[in-house]
Amino acid sequence: MGPSSIQAPAAELDVLACPGARERLVLPSCDRQKLTPPHREDPVNIAARTRARWLVFLASGFIVALLMHTVDHCMPAQAAAAPPPTKKPAEKPKQFEGNKPEPVSQTKDGSLTLPASKCEVFGKTLGYMKEDRALGYWNSADDRAAWTLDVAKPGKFEVWFEWSCADDSAGNTFLLEIGKNQVKGKVPSTKKWEKHEKAKFGEIDVPAGKSRLEISAVGKITEALYDLREVRLVPVKK
Numbered sequence: 001m002g003p004s005s006i007q008a009p010a011a012e013l014d015v016l017a018c019p020g021a022r023e024r025l026v027l028p029s030c031d032r033q034k035l036t037p038p039h040r041e042d043p044v045n046i047a048a049r050t051r052a053r054w055l056v057f058l059a060s061g062f063i064v065a066l067l068m069h070t071v072d073h074c075m076p077a078q079a080a081a082a083p084p085p086t087k088k089p090a091e092k093p094k095q096f097e098g099n100k101p102e103p104v105s106q107t108k109d110g111s112l113t114l115p116a117s118k119c120e121v122f123g124k125t126l127g128y129m130k131e132d133r134a135l136g137y138w139n140s141a142d143d144r145a146a147w148t149l150d151v152a153k154p155g156k157f158e159v160w161f162e163w164s165c166a167d168d169s170a171g172n173t174f175l176l177e178i179g180k181n182q183v184k185g186k187v188p189s190t191k192k193w194e195k196h197e198k199a200k201f202g203e204i205d206v207p208a209g210k211s212r213l214e215i216s217a218v219g220k221i222t223e224a225l226y227d228l229r230e231v232r233l234v235p236v237k238k
Contacts, residue, residue: 093120093146098130103148103210110153112206114213114231119145129227134164134196138225144216145228149178154208157233159183161226164196169223174201176231178213181205187226196229203236 093101101120104112116135121128123143129136135145159176170189175182183202190197217225 091122093122094127096121096128096130098133099128101148103150105150106152110155110235112149112151112157112233114147114149114233116145116229119147121145132227132229134227134229136224136227138217138228139221139223141217141221143225144214146212146214147231149206149211149213149233151206151208151211153235154206156203156236157206158200158236159202159204160198160200160232160234161228162196162198162230162232163187163226163228164190164193165226166193166223167191169226172221172223172225173218174215174225175218176201176204176213176215178204178206178211184218193227196227204233206233 099117099119099121102118104114104118106112116128116133119135121135122145124140125137126135126140126143126145127137128134165187167189170187172187173184174187175184181204183204185201188199213231215228215231
């Protein structure tokens with residue numbers, strides 16, 4: 001019998017037909033019955049596991065959505081964007097008989113005379129007293145008087161008051177302002193309200209063109225600041 005007629009056992013042929021069979025041992029044909037096919041999972045179990053995974057996925061999504069809904073309701077609502085600030089309307093001056101606010105211009109000597117009759121009056125209690133031609137009842141912290149200046153020759157000016165003040169009101173502090181320039185001082189007594197005096201209270205720089213001179217009180221007022229009949233600005237002599 002020639003080599004081509006020799007037949008290997010069936011088990012050996014099967015093994016030799018597989019890749020790498022030359023490196024394996026040939027099993028006897030009697031052991032083939034002991035080999036079992038690879039394990040295949042039951043399709044029912046696969047379907048059950050797939051359903052379980054979907055249920056977990058859906059439950060997770062529901063929990064996340066519930067948490068987000070809870071957070072949205074627990075957190076305070078975001079405040080709406082604040083509207084742009086509105087410009088506060090200009091305060092209107094009080095009106096009194098005999099008081100007619102108007103700009104004050106320089107005289108030939110360069111001075112400016114600011115009578116109480118030409119100022120703007122503001123505040124809770126301040127008023128213009130026609131019979132006395134003066135500002136009176138200067139009792140409130142928000143009381144103030146303002147004049148509009150029209151200056152052709154700017155420079156440094158002396159500040160003069162014509163005022164009256166009783167002894168029990170003396171010592172209050174006044175503040176006179178023209179822009180950022182200021183004069184501050186104590187109001188001395190003139191013995192009684194009916195007696196007016198004139199005196200210099202300081203010096204201040206006055207700019208060219210139109211500007212605003214304001215007088216107000218500083219701190220708490222005892223009784224009244226003063227009765228003010230006139231403010232006079234006199235150019236400082238060089």
